Amino acid sequence: SGHQPSILPPPCATTQAxxxxxxxxxxxxxxxxxxxxxxxxxxxxxxxxxxxxxxxTDLYNELDGRxxxxxxxxxxxxxxxxxxxxxSVTLERWSWAxxxxxxxxxxxxxxxLPSFDEPGAEAHPYFSPYYGVELDDGDTVVHALMxxxxxxxxxxxDGGSGGEYELQGVGEVAGDGEGAD
Numbered sequence: 001s002g003h004q005p006s007i008l009p010p011p012c013a014t015t016q017a018x019x020x021x022x023x024x025x026x027x028x029x030x031x032x033x034x035x036x037x038x039x040x041x042x043x044x045x046x047x048x049x050x051x052x053x054x055x056x057t058d059l060y061n062e063l064d065g066r067x068x069x070x071x072x073x074x075x076x077x078x079x080x081x082x083x084x085x086x087x088s089v090t091l092e093r094w095s096w097a098x099x100x101x102x103x104x105x106x107x108x109x110x111x112x113l114p115s116f117d118e119p120g121a122e123a124h125p126y127f128s129p130y131y132g133v134e135l136d137d138g139d140t141v142v143h144a145l146m147x148x149x150x151x152x153x154x155x156x157x158d159g160g161s162g163g164e165y166e167l168q169g170v171g172e173v174a175g176d177g178e179g180a181d
Contacts, residue, residue: 021094
């Protein structure tokens with residue numbers, strides 16, 4: 001059987017951060033992600049005194065907003081999940097997972113999704129008609145973590161025509177055959 005891609009809807013950064021935190025930390029994909037120490041150069045992980053050097057800049061304001069988002073989403077999850085979550089996941093670890101999603105997720109167009117409201121329809125457990133950005137053709141743009149593809153530098157731009165990603169191989173990939181469907 002093949003591996004299913006991880007495609008989760010907005011508030012996808014939160015959903016995907018939870019997925020990263022709750023996944024088996026010994027799986028190849030999770031182990032390939034940078035550690036918190038690897039992200040020490042990212043401003044959200046700088047000390048207050050280092051961030052102070054950015055005061056008066058647009059980056060400082062953007063960073064302040066990002067930190068507030070991390071803190072607010074963490075507080076919301078702790079209030080829903082309870083103290084056990086806060087005991088196992090610190091704000092710093094939560095920020096690490098959110099930063100991974102923010103730097104790696106791709107915007108992906110998916111076909112119309114079944115509605116929760118349609119009689120007899122079974123909606124995909126991760127999708128809802130309320131998530132994503134609906135396009136004129138009925139497709140929905142959601143964000144996806146895409147192993148291997150997320151190692152590429154990317155930026156989603158939509159000049160009104162949608163975006164496309166294409167991955168082209170330049171040679172054979174050697175391996176043990178696992179997952180090579």
